[in-house]
Amino acid sequence: MIYIIAILTILFVVLTFKVISQTRKIINKNKAAESDPSYQGAPDSANNINAAGLLIFWILAVIATTWSYIHYSQYFLPEASSVHGRQTDFWFWVSMAIITVAFFLVNSFLFVFSYLYRHSGKRKAAFYTHNNTLEVVWTTVPAVVMTGLVLSGLVVWSEITSDAPEDAEVIEITGRQFAWMVRYSGEDGEFGKSNYKLMNDGEGNPLGLDFTDPNSYDDFYNSTELHIPKGKPVLLKIKARDVLHSVFIPHMRVKMDAVPGMPTKFWFIADKSTDEMKAALGDSEFDYEIACTEICGKSHFGMRMVLKVDEPEDYAKWKREQKPILTLNPDLLVHVPEKLKARALRYIEADALPAANDSTAVAAAVEIN
């Protein structure tokens, strides 16, 4: 690659000097022939070179664009793994086809006209000031095309942003400098209340769970992987802890900002499991990834989380294996009000109980276990 660039660079420099020296010669010759000294902008003989240059540029550009487009298209949109993703991909390629045609067509007119109508002393330009029919035509045609694209876009957009189905799997994802954290509602299917004022990294409560709400006792969280079931609607409830972030899952065509103080959401159906993608791509290392796309500070580029799309039964099994936040951080028990202690203790493993706990709590724990 480097060598090709080096050769091209040298070629480019040599050609540039060639063009300069040629142009200079011609210009100098032309100057003598100049009749009207006050007409300093009169076309010099470089005029034809520049006109030809524009045409040659365009021919080369068409070749280069076409080749590079075909060559690199293998890396374009990574394979869509969500239902709405294939829909937006379809409309992306439809729009792309339209604008590619327009790109080649309009630029061709521009450069071909530049060449065809280069200055000639024998000819006078046409005095062609306006043509209302033409104006109407080229106002209407883009307007009609736009209307078509807008309508398709509106339909797809309103489907994607519609309310999630009732049975959607709800998962909360929170952005922080510089990592993602996900929370699941646990076996009761209800998220416990949370409050940013209760957040405490040191205590093991980075999401600010409110332990006066018993729904929070079985909530579990993960800071390395997001697991979701295949083929089932998943509703991401998106939050941010410090600054703006944005959840971006390239393969799922999912992107939504995480805003402090304003929870957002995005729902989608992933229909290719991680294992299926591994097999399809022949890449045993493959994983879906989550990135951040809203500038959030110095390690913005490092907010990576792995997304695992599991078969529904694997997903259910994985969920059962996860330990609630309370189980992992038994010291959080101090935030549980006295009358709810018994319920909370179900989630505390016996050997993890703080030594200083009062005997009734221990007794209750033993009883439940």
Add this chain to the structure above:
Amino acid sequence: MAAHSLAEEHGHAEHGHEEHHEQGFFSKYVFSLDHKTIAKQYLISGILWAVLGGLMSVIFRLQLAFPDMDMTFLKPFLGHWINESGKLDNNFYLALVTMHGTIMVFFVLTAGLSGTFSNLLIPLQIGARDMASGFMNMISYWLFFIAGVLMFISLFLPHGPAGGGWVIYPPLSALEEANPGSGTGMTLWLVAMAIFIASSLLGSINYVTTTLNLRTKGMSMSKLPLTIWSFLFTAVLGILSFPVLFSAALLLIFDRSFGTSFYLSDIYIQGQALPNQGGSPILFQHLFWFLGHPEVYIVILPAFGITSEIISTNSRKPIFGYKAMILSMLGIMVLAFIVWAHHMFVTGMNPFLGSIFMLLTLIIAVPSAVKGFNYITTLWRGNLIFTPAMLFAIGMVSFFVSGGLTGIILGNAALDIQLHDTYFVVAHFHLVMGSAAFFSMIAGVYHWFPKMYGRMMNSTLGYIHFWISFIGVYMVFIPMHYIGIAGFPRRYYQWSGFKVFDTFADLNIVITIAAAITVFAQFIFIYNFFYSMFKGKKASANPWKSNTLEWTTPVDLGHGNWPGEIPTVYRWPYDYSKPGAPDDFIPQNVPFSATPESNTPEENELIAKEKEIENIKYDHSIPD
């Protein structure tokens, strides 16, 4: 181009003699009230800023193409921003990206473009001796200068300049603990921008007032060159939208320094829950983009005007669809105010609002397309002279078309989900507004240099400059679209942490090399510019055989522009290659009575009214 109502004409005091008062160095070159000098001040400031902004882009492009590169050689310039292992500091990377954006958008393409050409051309093309208020004009430049000094100082702060992206979204920009650039660097950014806005408003008010009130005899609105129309629309956009950015900045200053919560709510950072509640970061985004979107038209409308003028002159052909051009600019101006939230489709804004803004956004593509078609039809059957200015103007049209097309995809909310904040967006706006406006600015300099300095720029160097820049820009931004389609996020220090973004290493190298060559090619222009200023060939009064009024002034034009009376205007500015006329151009100040051979029947009827125009009396109490 039928009969014009002349009753509304207002003019300027005619002194009929040149003012000969001695000026000292300071009042002539520094605190000058002369619109031409102020234009040059804006231009040279703009060039200096462009050099800085361009070099910044080379540094961060190096980082993106060669993430493992040893950058120790930059240590003499960047000091501790290159760490012990020779790596670019990642906070400074963000600062570079932020400052590149801020400098290019505001200091180069707003102040450098509008400031230069509105100041230079409005009085000269409408036939006025100076701006409505020379004093306000001077204040406008010096406020811009102060804003620039503050922004420049921020580059040398120990914690670096602002680093939250040029859009400075809070809370990142509001909390010093979130980002080192959000400390003093951000304070200076905000203060500099507040002063910049004041400067821009003073300038814009002047442009509007001058255009509406100081036109010469016969210069009705329907005879204005498209340049003036575009400057007028730009100024109106600026007056109505910049104050909103000011309010956004002011509220951010309150949040940063006085404990308010306009944009802050529910934040836990570095082990601390902040007391702020009830604010909304989205509010800032709405306020920011209420300027931010019109801003791209503030950048591109003057580019349209300059391009129209240059293409028409060098095609030796009237601009095609003069009225359609004005109407499409008017349409763009009005629509520019109601499309801002297409920058916010995935911010969590109500999806219904997203639908509305998608609809409005795609409507704005229509007048933009009309402009492109009109330019191309102007070339059709022309007699094209490829001066450096003409080449750059054609390049501008090509960039505008190529870059504008991808806007159709980004304006579609459903498709924007995947592409938002990826390199597809970066490639899109760099082509459609960055490079296009930059090219028109360069084109304008080549074209009006003879009016600014009385000398010609070297055209051979101009051709070389064009070809390297033109090919270079496409080599940078076409591949960048590919990277964007693959989903690469912008403002990433490196991508190798992600498997999905671990491709395209070769294309990133191509882009960086092309970008570096393009940036360094601009030094050819800078050399040409300063060399020609002193050593260039002496220009004639009308070197391009152009129709507009500025070419009726003498080569060494002093204060007041015309030594005698200001010329009277009889015709539109695009009478090129008129059938029957001996020359291929008829300047605006040539009466129809002098061109019986080329007049249309309607124009022959206008001859009777010429005396009426000439006898218009102006209010002489208006000072020069």
